[in-house]
Structures are given as C-alpha cells and as structure tokens.
Amino acid sequence: VVDPSYLQDITDGDPTLTATLVDLFLGQAGGQVHELARGVAAGDAASVASVAHTLKGSASAVGAQRIAAAASRLGDAGHSGDLSGATRLQSELELALRATRSILAPRSPEVA
Amino acid sequence: MTQSDVRPGPPRLLIADDDPVMCSVLGTQLRTEFHLIGEARDADGAIALAVEHQPDVALLDVEMPGGGGLRAAQGIREGSPRTAMVVLSGDETDDMVLRLLEAGVITYVRKGTSKAELTELLHASIRAHGATGAATPP
Numbered sequence: 001v002v003d004p005s006y007l008q009d010i011t012d013g014d015p016t017l018t019a020t021l022v023d024l025f026l027g028q029a030g031g032q033v034h035e036l037a038r039g040v041a042a043g044d045a046a047s048v049a050s051v052a053h054t055l056k057g058s059a060s061a062v063g064a065q066r067i068a069a070a071a072s073r074l075g076d077a078g079h080s081g082d083l084s085g086a087t088r089l090q091s092e093l094e095l096a097l098r099a100t101r102s103i104l105a106p107r108s109p110e111v112a
Numbered sequence: 113m114t115q116s117d118v119r120p121g122p123p124r125l126l127i128a129d130d131d132p133v134m135c136s137v138l139g140t141q142l143r144t145e146f147h148l149i150g151e152a153r154d155a156d157g158a159i160a161l162a163v164e165h166q167p168d169v170a171l172l173d174v175e176m177p178g179g180g181g182l183r184a185a186q187g188i189r190e191g192s193p194r195t196a197m198v199v200l201s202g203d204e205t206d207d208m209v210l211r212l213l214e215a216g217v218i219t220y221v222r223k224g225t226s227k228a229e230l231t232e233l234l235h236a237s238i239r240a241h242g243a244t245g246a247a248t249p250p
Contacts, residue, residue, distance in 0.1 A: 009227050010141050017140055025133050053175065057200075058133035060224035 001099045006063025022104045025062050029055060033097050036074060040086045048086065049078030064104070066096040122147045123238055124165065128158035128184055129173035129200065134223065138171060141227045146234070154178040159187035162195055168238050169196045172217070174208050182212055189216040196241035198234060 011017035032055045039047040052075030059068035070093040077086045125146035127138050135151045142148070149165040152158035155178035162170055170188055172181040181199050188195055199212045199220040209220045218237040221230060 006224065010137055021133075021136055021140060024136055028131075028133050054131050057223040058131055058137070060222075061134055061137045063224070 001064075001066045001096070002103045003063035003065055006061070010062070021062065025058060025064070026101055026104060028058065029064075029067060029097055029100075033093055036093065037090055039078075040074075040083060040090045043083055045078045045081045045083055047078075048083065049075050052078055064096075064100050067093065067100050070096040119168075123168040123235070124149045125234070126150060126152070126158065126161050126165065126167040126170040126195070128152040128155075128161075128170065128176060128181075130154060130176045131173070134173065134200070138230075141230060142234070145231050152176075152184075155180060155184040155187065158184040159191060162188040163191035166192050167195050169198065169234050169241075171198050171200060171221075171234070172212075173200045174212065174220075180208070181217075182208065182215055185212055185215045185217050194241075196234075196237040198237050 007018050007021065011021065032051050035051050036048055036055075039045075039051065052071045056068050056071040056075055059065070059071060070089065074086060074089045074093055077083055077089055123146050125142060125148050127135055127148065128151070129135050129138070130153045135153075139148055139151065146169075149167050150161040152161050154176050157178075158170065158172060158176070161167075170184075170192075172184050172188075174181045176184065178184075185197050185199070188197060197217045199209065199217050200223055201209050201220045212220065218240055219233065221233055225233075
C-alpha cells in the first residue's frame, strides 16, 4: 500500500516534516478522490484524466503506491474517453485511499 | 557561464508545479543542497520568478496552467538564459517531454525519484548548462 522508504528519503526521518507532508498529501488526496467521484458520475472524462494525473504524481512522490496505481488506471479511462468501467475503478481508488490513510494518518496529528 | 557568473553558496533553485504536494515534496527533498528562491504554480509565475531571481536551475512540471512546462521553458530560456532547466514528468512516454527537450530543457525526471538521484541530476544539469554556455534565446 505504502512504501515508507519514500517519506524517510524525503524528510530524513524528521517527524515534523513527515507529519506536515502526510497531512498535506492526505488532505489533498481526499479532495481529489471526491472530485473524481463527481467527474465519474457526470461522465466528465477530461476532468477525470486531469485530476487522476495529478493524484498519481503526488502519490508516486510520497510512496503511496496503491493510490498511484488506482489513479493511473482511472486516468487511463479518462484519457480514453470511455468511463464505462470507471465506477469500479473509483471504488478501488477509494479503498486505496482508506488503506493508505490507515497507515499514514498515525504519522500526522491532523489526520486521525 | 564565466567565472564571474559563479555565485557563492548553494545553487539557487526554482520549483514550478501546480500541485502543492509536489512542491512540498521537492522543497523538502532539496532543502539541504539548494537555496529555494521560490515556488510557482503556473507558467507565468515560473517565468516571472526566473527573470527576477535568475536561478541556477529550474524544476518545471510538464502539466501546469498557463501553457505548461513547455511555455515556461521557452520564457525562462529567453528571460533567464543562465538557468538550467529540468522537467518533471509523470509519464515517461509523454511526447511533451521530447518537445521540452527541444525547447532547451536539459533532461527530465520522473516524480518519485529519490533525493540522491534528483540532487545529482540537478547538479549535473547545472554543470552541463554551464559547460555548454547559457542557452541562446531563439
């Protein structure tokens, strides 16, 4: 779900920097997942592709690998313009976010 | 770059990405090796900061508002030719990366690259840009 070596590498293990980064990432990712749900429901493939691309990038950067993979699949659907399977992909992304939050949230006092 | 262009202290870095998480990740990763002169969220902001501060290196996201990394690279090349440019790509096969390289960008790096690799790549880009001379505005 999460490769902790990424955060360790970025912050050198500094707990304050780690907490700040985790808080920022989880807060932003939560908003993006909601935005993607709205895009999927509205059939807005361009919006889905754009938001999923951004989420994939930030998730990759912090080692949130399951989110990055799920966002990548959803982004591919958006790019193709075919959102027929996007509801299932959106569910996978929401599960990935939940799993990631359960792992990373203890590192951030703001997201519990 | 001439001897008189060499400035003391750590290399000066500009980060341009519309994703606050990416800016924070990069700023944190590079905080000990570079002096961050500013963060931009779009191409216009990146160009303005580069022209004002003439950084040694700029790290540019491919997909930014205002024309993206390509327009930012073209503007920086013209307004701050001493600045070496590296682009951030989330997609290794992105055709845009090739166009950026043609616009004077030295190389590209994928998001999620380790601190050691990213640091070395930026230093190498500064050296390469200095060795070949500042880019000539088109």
